[in-house]
Amino acid sequence: MKAVFFNQHGGPEVLQYGDFPDPTPDPGSVTVRLQAAALNRMDIWVRNGWPGQKLDLPHIPGADGAGVVTAVTPPIPPGFQIAPGDRVVINSNLGCGTCDACQAGRDNLCRDWRLLGESLRGTYAEYACVPARQVYRLPDGLDFQAAAAAALVFHTAWHSLVRRGQVQAGEWVLVVGASGGVNTASIQVARSLGATVVAVGSGAEKLALAASLGARHLVDRSREPDWPKAVFNLTGRRGVDVVVDNVGTTFPSSLRTLRKGGRLLTVGNTGGAQVAFDNRFVFGKHLSILGSSMGALADFDEVLTRLGRGEFKAVLDRAxxxxxxxQAQGRLEAGEQLGKVTLSIP
Ligand SMILES: [Zn+2]
Structure with a gap:
């Protein structure tokens, strides 16, 4: 098959496009002829490498993918109804399926949790094989590009806001950053829950996107350096109930915007992993910091069903x-994108 892979860590130049052996299907797996893949920031971290990272080189990046099932390899779980020819999207969040966490439907807490494209070869390829439970049949009207672009970010945002954050109708939710994949999904999820959404972003174009997705209040941090104060004033000096902060380095500011008893939700750190903040805000204001990564299988079904109904929409940048x-990773690294950068695999 054709694939994109790397033999050593480094910048975008280590990515090669060429022939690669087809993946070998494990028992209980489906083989998908991918039509679209979507980029995530994780792809760049995996390519750059980190100390202690264990990777079977050459590695194929990519967590998000959608395509057509070409083979189903038995044994298949009871009730499983995917067949060759079905259009599917892949859930890249791989639990073992047998441990206590997986049995309880909390597979993202699996002890042997793995992520497609991170520790296993991923979706920048013509074919991928995944356990049968990891694919979801696409509804009519949801195309491959949109499905690949939406899957991981909506899965992540839904689990964070609904399961971890317990966001309620009428609450104020601040989303820090207006244009990235998880943030554009978080704005839509918060809005669908009946929350009043505030988006902090940089520049009119990104904020216009946030408004189009349901953000009611916009704060341009390039014109409002003290944006926590601006957010605080928007709420009548009460503070927001929930902050979605996947930047990391903005924690000190985010903690300032929260009301007493508020929650800070985080699923990542696009600005950097190390952050110092004033702990007096955390205990003095009774704040909760709630982390999560990806979501459970049931969350995946939930968000794909809603995407199929048109309740949520994928924000597509460029394919x-x-x-x-x-070049696609270069665009993501430069932060030039509005929404998701995708790959087309015809
Ligand atoms: Zn497990």
Missing amino acids: YPLAEAR
Whole structure:
């Protein structure tokens, strides 16, 4: 098959496009002929590498993918109804399926949890094999690009806001950053729950996107350096109930915007992993910091069902041919995108 892979860590130049052996299907798996893949920031971290990272090189990046089932390899779980020819999207969040956490439907807490494209070869390729429970049949009207672009970010945002954050109708939710994949999903999820959404972003174009997705109040941090104060004033000096902060380095500011008893939700740190903050805000204001990563299988079904109904929409930036994955990652690294950068695998 054709694939994008790397033999050593480094910048975008280590990505190669060429022939790669087809994946070997495990028992209980489905083989998917991918039509679209979507980029995530994790792809760049995996490519750059980190100390102690264990990777079977050459590695194929990519967590998000959608395509057509070409083979189903038995044994297949009871009740499983996927067949060759079905259009599917992949859930890249891989639990073992047998441990206590997986049995309880909390597979993202699995002890042997793995992520497609991180520790296993991923979706920048013509074919991928995944356990049968990891695919969801696409409803009519949801195309491959949109499904690949939406799957991981909505799965992540839904689990964070609904399961971890317990966001309620009438609450104020601040989303820090207006244009990234998880943030554009978080705005839509918070809005669908009946929350009043405030988006902090930089520049009119990104904020206009946030408004189009349901943010009622916009704060341009390039014009409001003291944006926590601006947010605080918006709420009548009460503070917001929930902050979605996936930047990390903005924690000190985010903690300032919260009301007493508020929650800070985080699923990532696009601005950097190390952050110092004033702990007096946390105990003095009775704040909760709630982390999560991806979501459970049931969350995946929930968000894909809602995407199929048109309740949520994928925000698509630009699609590159698979062979141009290097340029696609460059766009993501430069922060030029509005929404998701995808790969087309015809
Ligand atoms: Zn497990």
